[in-house]
Amino acid sequence: AQSVTQPDIHITVSEGASLELRCNYSYGATPYLFWYVQSPGQGLQLLLKYFSGDTLVQGIKGFEAEFKRSQSSFNLRKPSVHWSDAAEYFCAVGERTGANNLFFGTGTRLTVIP
Amino acid sequence: DSGVTQTPKHLITATGQRVTLRCSPRSGDLSVYWYQQSLDQGLQFLIQYYNGEERAKGNILERFSAQQFPDLHSELNLSSLELGDSALYFCASSVPPAGLTFGAGSRLTVL
Numbered sequence: 001a002q003s004v005t006q007p008d009i010h011i012t013v014s015e016g017a018s019l020e021l022r023c024n025y026s027y028g029a030t031p032y033l034f035w036y037v038q039s040p041g042q043g044l045q046l047l048l049k050y051f052s053g054d055t056l057v058q059g060i061k062g063f064e065a066e067f068k069r070s071q072s073s074f075n076l077r078k079p080s081v082h083w084s085d086a087a088e089y090f091c092a093v094g095e096r097t098g099a100n101n102l103f104f105g106t107g108t109r110l111t112v113i114p
Numbered sequence: 115d116s117g118v119t120q121t122p123k124h125l126i127t128a129t130g131q132r133v134t135l136r137c138s139p140r141s142g143d144l145s146v147y148w149y150q151q152s153l154d155q156g157l158q159f160l161i162q163y164y165n166g167e168e169r170a171k172g173n174i175l176e177r178f179s180a181q182q183f184p185d186l187h188s189e190l191n192l193s194s195l196e197l198g199d200s201a202l203y204f205c206a207s208s209v210p211p212a213g214l215t216f217g218a219g220s221r222l223t224v225l
Contacts, residue, residue, distance in 0.1 A: 032212045032213065034213055036216075042218065042219075043116065043204060043216045043217055043218040043219050044204065044216040045116075045216075046209070046213060046214075046215065049212070049213050051211070051212065090157065094212050094213065096212075100145070100147075100162075100208055100212055100213075100214070101147055101159045101162055101170055101172065101214075102159070102213070102214055103159065104156060104157040105156075106156045107156065107157075
């Protein structure tokens with residue numbers, strides 16, 4: 001069965017510092033990969049997605065993620081964090097065939113300190 | 115604005131009651147997905163409908179049911195509510211070729 005692991009429950013970074021959020025997946029084949037962000041009391045917004053091709057994917061709000069097949073990882077990065085990036089971040093996998101539903105990790109809560 | 119509309123935004127009810135959550139997918143999208151987000155279970159896929167037919171089922175309780183109507187809106191019915199059903203319930207539409215766009219959610223509080 002597919003699974004998504006986000007090993008960091010909570011991360012605190014200083015504004016302007018770099019950020020990396022980890023995501024590992026377990027799946028029979030390379031799935032579609034996604035990162036979503038959820039601000040407090042809000043819905044989920046898609047940051048970026050990986051389907052195929054270039055393993056470094058650019059997203060919105062200055063985020064990027066790198067797919068590493070050998071490590072079954074899809075880590076999210078941002079070179080310089082802004083206070084408005086404080087939110088919950090979810091990694092998700094989707095099947096390449098089938099119903100298109102997504103399976104989510106447990107999320108990483110990001111706190112940004114001045 | 116994702117184009118996915120959910121009502122109500124907030125709902126407070128008592129144990130044992132029944133509620134209905136409503137979702138309108140993005141214009142032209144035939145699919146509707148329902149997810150539950152709770153503190154202890156995280157984001158769980160409940161069920162998917164495609165053009166009125168159930169397409170996939172996840173961790174949906176027997177007390178819960180859903181349907182999609184001819185105009186493509188969907189309703190999620192939650193009955194015999196328990197305290198543990200308090201959660202955010204999200205509806206989503208497909209984003210071709212893969213991925214989902216989510217509504218703002220319906221927050222259910224069971225007292």
